[in-house]
Amino acid sequence: MIDFMIQRLKLASITLSVTALFLMVLMVMVEITARTFFQFSFLVVDEMAGYLMVAMVFLGLIFSFDSESFVRVEAFYSKYTGKFKSTIDLIFLIIILIYSSTLTYYIVKLNISSYQLESKSFSYIQTLLYIPQLSMSIGLIGFCLYLVLVILKKVGGRA
Amino acid sequence: MEWGMSLVVLVVIMFTFLIPGVWIAISLGITGLLGIILAGQIKMIKSISNISWNTTNDFILTAIPLFLFMGEIILASGISTKFYTSIAKWLKPVPGGLLHSNIIASSLFSAISGSSVATAAGIGSAAIPEMKKRGYRKELIYGSIASGGTLGILIPPSIVLILYGSITEESVIRLFSAAVIPGIVLTLLFIMYTLSVTLIKKNRVKDDFSTDITFLESLKGILPLVALMVIILGSLYTGKITPTESAAVGSFLSLVIGRYLGHLNVKKIVQAAKNAIKTTTMIVFIMIGAQIFSFAIVSSGINRELTTWVADMGFSPLGLLLVVCLIYIILGCVMDGPSMMLLTIPLIFPLIVQAGYDPIWFGVVLVILIELGQITPPMGLNLFVIQSIDPESKISEVVKGAIPYVFIMLIMVGILIAFPDLALWLPSTMK
Numbered sequence: 001m002i003d004f005m006i007q008r009l010k011l012a013s014i015t016l017s018v019t020a021l022f023l024m025v026l027m028v029m030v031e032i033t034a035r036t037f038f039q040f041s042f043l044v045v046d047e048m049a050g051y052l053m054v055a056m057v058f059l060g061l062i063f064s065f066d067s068e069s070f071v072r073v074e075a076f077y078s079k080y081t082g083k084f085k086s087t088i089d090l091i092f093l094i095i096i097l098i099y100s101s102t103l104t105y106y107i108v109k110l111n112i113s114s115y116q117l118e119s120k121s122f123s124y125i126q127t128l129l130y131i132p133q134l135s136m137s138i139g140l141i142g143f144c145l146y147l148v149l150v151i152l153k154k155v156g157g158r159a
Numbered sequence: 160m161e162w163g164m165s166l167v168v169l170v171v172i173m174f175t176f177l178i179p180g181v182w183i184a185i186s187l188g189i190t191g192l193l194g195i196i197l198a199g200q201i202k203m204i205k206s207i208s209n210i211s212w213n214t215t216n217d218f219i220l221t222a223i224p225l226f227l228f229m230g231e232i233i234l235a236s237g238i239s240t241k242f243y244t245s246i247a248k249w250l251k252p253v254p255g256g257l258l259h260s261n262i263i264a265s266s267l268f269s270a271i272s273g274s275s276v277a278t279a280a281g282i283g284s285a286a287i288p289e290m291k292k293r294g295y296r297k298e299l300i301y302g303s304i305a306s307g308g309t310l311g312i313l314i315p316p317s318i319v320l321i322l323y324g325s326i327t328e329e330s331v332i333r334l335f336s337a338a339v340i341p342g343i344v345l346t347l348l349f350i351m352y353t354l355s356v357t358l359i360k361k362n363r364v365k366d367d368f369s370t371d372i373t374f375l376e377s378l379k380g381i382l383p384l385v386a387l388m389v390i391i392l393g394s395l396y397t398g399k400i401t402p403t404e405s406a407a408v409g410s411f412l413s414l415v416i417g418r419y420l421g422h423l424n425v426k427k428i429v430q431a432a433k434n435a436i437k438t439t440t441m442i443v444f445i446m447i448g449a450q451i452f453s454f455a456i457v458s459s460g461i462n463r464e465l466t467t468w469v470a471d472m473g474f475s476p477l478g479l480l481l482v483v484c485l486i487y488i489i490l491g492c493v494m495d496g497p498s499m500m501l502l503t504i505p506l507i508f509p510l511i512v513q514a515g516y517d518p519i520w521f522g523v524v525l526v527i528l529i530e531l532g533q534i535t536p537p538m539g540l541n542l543f544v545i546q547s548i549d550p551e552s553k554i555s556e557v558v559k560g561a562i563p564y565v566f567i568m569l570i571m572v573g574i575l576i577a578f579p580d581l582a583l584w585l586p587s588t589m590k
Contacts, residue, residue: 017440018432021224028225028407032400049403050216056224056436057215057443063433064440070182071441071495077180088179095176096185102192103207110208133212 002153009062009146013139017060024052047123051132058139062146090154097147104140111137162464169194169455173502183498184441187448194455203458210450215443218403219325224439225406226316231431232413233271236421238384239281242268245380248372255357257290261303262310262349266342269311271384271409275533279308279544287549301552302560303353305541306567309530310349312496314342316391316409319496319529321402322442323522326449326504330519331402332395333586337519338526339392340581345527345571352567383416396589445501453505466509476514477576483507484528484572491532495540500529523582524575531568534561 031045064070080088113119115130172193176186195204214220233239246264250256261282269278283304290300312319315335324331372380390412391405400408417423456462469479486507490499511521533541542557575581 014433014436017436018429021228021432021436024221025225025228025407025410028404029411032404032408046218046403049221050218053217053221053224054212054215057440060436060440061444064437067433067437069437069441070184070444071498072180072182073177073493074180075493076178080180092181095181095189099185099189099192102204103188103211106205106208107211109205110212132216136211136215 002149002156006066006146006149006153009142009149010066013060013062013142017056017063020052020056020059024049024056027052044123044125047121047125047127051127051135054132055135055139058136059142061139061143065143066146086154086157090151093147093151093154097144097151100140100144100147104137104144107133107140108137162459162461163468165194165197165459166461166465168197169452169461173452183494183502184444184448187445187452187502191448191451191453191455194452195458198455198459200458203454206454207451210454211447214447214450217325218401219321219331220443220446222316222321222331222402222406223318223442224435225403225410226318226321227435227438228432229406229409229413230271231434232410232417232423232428233268233384234281235427235431236413236417236423238380238417238421239264239268240285241380241420242384243282243285244372245377248374248377249381253354255295255299255353257286257293257295258299258303258353258357259350261286261290261300262307262346262353265304265307266310266314266346267384267388269308270314270316270342271311271388271413275308275311275530275541278311279304279541280548282307283545283548287545291549297552297556298560299353299356300560301545301549301557302562302564303349305534305539305545305557305561306349306564308541308544309533309564309568310342310346312530312533313338313345313523313526315339315395316402316406317526318442319500319526320522322446322497323500323504323525326446326501327508327518327522329522332398333519333589334522335392335395335402336585336589337523337582339585341523341527341571341575344574344581345568348567348571349564352563356563379420383420387412387416398589442497445498449501449505452502456505462506462509465506466513469510470513474514476516479510479514480516480576483511484524487525487528488531488535491528492535492539494532496529496532499532500525517579517583519586520575520579520582524572527568527572527575531565535565 027045027048031042034040034042111130111133114133119129120126121129169190173186173190176189177183192204192207195201243260243264247257247260250259250263253259265278265282268282269275286304287300311317315338317335317338320334320338321331323329324334387409391409394400394408395402395405414423414428486503487499490503512518533539536542536558539561542554542561545557546552546554
């Protein structure tokens with residue numbers, strides 16, 4: 001069950017993130033084509049690319065972390081083995097869960113306040129900021145859930 | 160708490176997390192959070208939401224996933240082998256031709272792929288078996304590939320320079336143009352070294368590389384990537400498009416090149432996107448951690464006090480620069496390039512600017528020092544990549560091969576200190 005949920009979270013993470021990346025390429029290419037051949041600019045590409053970047057990064061967080069792409073100083077870590085390594089891994093996972101939960105708490109609060117205050121971007125389309133910020137909240141909540149599942153799996157494995 | 164003590168406490172906390180192996184992004188972020196608490200500014204912790212939002216929602220940074228995607232596409236399409244073989248054919252008349260091929264192919268390829276590790280892997284897997292067969296000394300093979308791959312961090316488009324531009328608010332286009340001449344000079348220095356080495360009798364090989372490909376075929380192997388680079392840099396230099404737009408154009412062109420000249424398919428494209436996302440997410444989370452850390456430093460007044468202290472100590476600008484270089488050389492031994500830069504810039508950048516150094520020039524020097532870290536033991540990533548490609552190799556052989564290039568990079572830093580215009584001339588010609 002835990003494995004199934006982790007896999008689902010990973011799949012959702014990478015699907016949404018890849019979609020954001022492809023949309024970014026497509027949008028910028030359409031803007032360049034329109035500007036070069038039709039002397040026309042949408043004037044929102046910079047802003048939208050930024051929002052897609054946020055979505056790509058936060059929604060792709062689970063996949064990226066699970067793929068072990070987060071770097072660390074390996075000098076000592078590479079020498080850990082057996083039970084000691086699994087204990088250390090568990091401690092590190094708890095540390096990252098504390099950090100991510102703090103980040104999630106404040107980002108969700110920001111998201112809620114942007115919604116309540118109807119904060120808008122300075123561009124002419126005046127995007128309601130809570131919409132792009134939602135990808136940060138969703139990505140981080142998903143990531144915390146993923147970390148809890150991984151910790152439960154590790155604890156279960158040790159037991 | 161007195162600022163000096165605060166700084167020491169923060170550094171100790173950070174290394175308490177870093178050394179056992181907590182992820183760098185998390186170590187930076189947690190140290191930042193603790194720093195804010197220790198500074199008695201607990202109410203300011205809520206700022207981490209705005210820090211995360213503003214760091215990620217940055218148009219300059221959007222160039223990173225797009226350049227990485229472009230590089231991943233080129234790698235996935237299998238063009239690297241054709242590119243290497245074609246360069247080797249052109250350099251056949253030169254003594255030790257394959258060694259020069261390694262450096263030239265790696266420098267061009269890593270500039271496009273944006274990853275020195277991927278380049279060392281891509282070029283190395285094509286070059287190492289061929290060169291061992293021809294009797295080249297192992298140290299020379301490993302050294303030329305490991306160091307050639309590092310050149311891409313300097314030669315634009317460079318991910319590290321985009322990061323530097325984003326943090327210091329310097330123009331990425333100016334940074335790119337500042338890196339062009341030092342990149343070429345460093346490549347030439349590498350080539351001069353390999354040429355001098357191959358003139359020594361024991362390093363000569365009897366039977367150098369010969370390929371079946373015609374001149375026209377070799378042109379087909381080289382021109383697409385060179386054209387891609389010229390289009391990207393040319394459009395940036397003329398100011399027609401932004402770095403993000405040039406990266407999008409590069410991604411699109413690499414899809415076309417990969418489809419028609421390589422072995423690109425949908426599965427490989429998706430995999431390339433996944434790889435680009437993995438790296439981007441990792442970098443952005445290090446940036447968020449570094450910005451939280453930087454916020455702690457600023458809110459506790461450490462950076463202001465440190466700058467004043469350094470000014471009062473009466474360090475000469477050159478003395479300060481040499482100390483900074485030493486710090487980066489040491490850090491490069493244990494940390495990867497982007498992390499090292501993001502970790503140190505909040506403290507070091509104001510000192511360098513106050514000492515009167517040009518921020519654009521310093522960006523170039525910093526990137527060379529980061530390059531150096533890629534090939535210095537025990538954490539030089541390129542060294543391990545080479546070792547993993549050739550199971551018969553020993554890490555000591557790879558290190559031995561890379562050491563002369565470390566010294567060449569240090570010489571290059573010296574040249575840049577003596578002749579800063581090498582980096583500053585080209586940006587000054589831009590409108």
